[in-house]
Amino acid sequence: MTGAPLLLGIDLGAGSLKASLIAPDGTLAGEASHPVATAAPKPGWSEQDPHAWWRAAIDAVPRALVAAGGDASRVAALSFSAGAHTQVLEDADGRVIRPAILWNDQRARAETASLRGRADRRILEIGYNRANPTWTLPQMLWLRENEPEAFARVRRMYLAKDWLRSRFTGGFETDTIDALGTLMLDARTVTWSEELCGLIGWPMETLPPIVQPRAQVGGVTAAAARATGLVAGTPVICGTSDTAVETYGAGMMRPGLGVAKLATAATVSVLSPRAVPEPDLINYYHVIPDHWYVITATNSCASAHKWLRDTFFRREGEDGTAAFDAMERLAAATPTGAEGLFFHPYLNGERSPHWDPLLRADFVGIGFNHGPGHFVRALYEGISYSLRDCLEVLRARGLGFEVARLTGGGARSPLWRQILADVLGVRVELPAVADASFGAALLAGVGIGVFADEAAAEAAIRVVATHEPDPGRVAVYERGFALYRDIQAALAPLNHRIHAELAGG
Structure with missing residues (x-):
């Protein structure tokens, strides 16, 4: 090996897989990504082919190695992250049974209602979270009711990052945080819950052993080394869900610092010494031992931004980045408040604070004075208002914060960062690198002792931009937020009627 050691983080995102190599001081040495397609066979469905994840990995990892100088022997360890709740089901022969149902899939509405009707209180008491269509437990009940042959064939259930990692190691395990995200775990004992699994008749023997996110779970196999360019035997650290490592990589390692994630979906997270198992909150163990992070979330963020670009702003053959840049310039030239134009980002239903999969997106208040820039700015402001809705849920429990670190692709927009600071009324900070692949790489360092413990990795995090409210x-956004909420309340019944009309048709 020549040169300083490197740490590899591999994140499976909703639209792409990204591999990042960092030095122990947090410097980015090389990165690469590869797109991953999502299928929507029916409205509200969201599925991916797990084999596409592996194809993405064997493309991105070698290119990241080249970007970092090409010496794979410098890679001291690697770790993984992916969206929570997303499962991969294998049969007795190790074959994938069906496409993976993603975390943002909405098909399990009826099954969620069934679980709530039968065991709403018990699910919250045991799993510290409420049943919702995006969680694994309702999704697997949907599988039992709609694809019983597939349900009967299951012999192993992986979580997304675990199945991908198994291509590197051949192992079968998950971590505590992703296990909690299935809604099949007893959060009190950190063991699989026979009671929760029994609600859907799920066979306990299909569930993986549970380890800590920092645990070493094997080494890169010879076959994986040939496919990826890594060195056989390189230590592999378990890893965990994308939001967990993003909040970790952004430096949420102490109270008073929150994280806002502007990715496919958007979340607001805060560190807590305890879980807060209430119906409108999401609770997870944190990467920092003996702590939790509490989340509120909005379903559509960068996905809504991309939708607006592709639907109204991108010309055929035009580079997508150029279209985003043009949209940014238009929005920056538009007055604060978009001159009375409001956007609600409910393109795929909504989580916090409404928990209503039937809500629909809208632009409200359109006039002849509104041009393209107004629609872009209204989108930035509307998603920021939705995150304010999320933050208010936390503040009501005494879990607010005065500083928000930003993660996700949306954080690249200086205008959006400033709008978020003004809407939330907090200082916003942008780390130099704070995506999930970076957090996974830090976790790889913890796993092999490059960092003395989880909190020691904070030294590798650098803030490169700050926005004060x-x-x-x-003041403008305070008035706007009140209107935003009133519009949502007025339109919700109409959203339900639209859904009923479409379902009846």
Whole structure:
């Protein structure tokens, strides 16, 4: 090996897989990504082919190695992350049974209602979270009711990052955080719950052993080394869900610092010394031992931004980045408040604070004075208002914060960062690198002792931009937020009627 050691983080995102190599001081040495397609066979469905994840990995990892200088012997360890709840089901011969149902899939609405009717209180008491269509437990009940042959064939259930990692190691395990995300775990004992699994008749023997996110779970196999360019035997650390490592990589290692994630979906997270198992909150163990992170979330963020670009702003053959840049310039030239134009980002239903899969997106208040820039700015402001809705849920439990670190692709927009600071009324900070692949790489370092413990990795995190809330704009957005909420309340019944009309048709 020549040169300093490197740590590899591999994140499976909703639209792409990304591999990042970092030095122990947090410097990014090389990165690469590869797109992953999502299928929507029916409205509200969201599925991916797990084999596409492996194809993405064997493309991205070698290119990241080249970007970092090409010496795979420098890679001291690697770790993984992916969206929570997403499962891969294998049969007795190790074959994938069906496409993976993603975390943002909405098909399990009826099954969620059934679980709530039968065991709403017990699910919350045991799993510290409420049943919702995006969680594994309702999704697997949907499988039992709609694809019973597939349900009967299951011999192993992986979580997404675990199945991908198994291509590197051949192992079968998951971590505590992803296990909690199935809604099949007893959060009190950190063991699989026979009671929760029994609600859907799920066979306990299909569930993987549970380890800590920092646990070493094997080494890169010879076959995986040939496919990826890594060195056989390189230590592999379990890893965990994308939001867990993103909040970790952004530096949420102490109270008073929150994280806002502007990715496919958007989340607001805060560190807590205890779980807060209430119906409108999401609770997870944190990477920092003996702590939790509590989440509120909005379903559509960068996905809504991309939808607006592709539907109205991108010309055929035009580079997508150029279209985003043009949209940013238009929005920056538009007044605060978009001159009375409001956007609600409910393109795929909504989580916090409404927990209503039937809500629909809208632009409200359109006039002849509104041009393209107004629609972009209204989108930025509407998603920021939705995150304010999320933050208010936390503040009501005494879990607010004064500083928000940003993660996700949306954080690249300086205008959006400032709007978020003004809407939330908090200082917003942008780390130099804070995506899930970076957090996974830090976790790889913890697993092999490069960092003395989880908190020691904070030294590798650098803030490169800061946005303070502007009092004048804060006042405008306070009034706007009240209107935003009133519009949502007025339109919700109409959203339900639209859904009923479509279902009846």
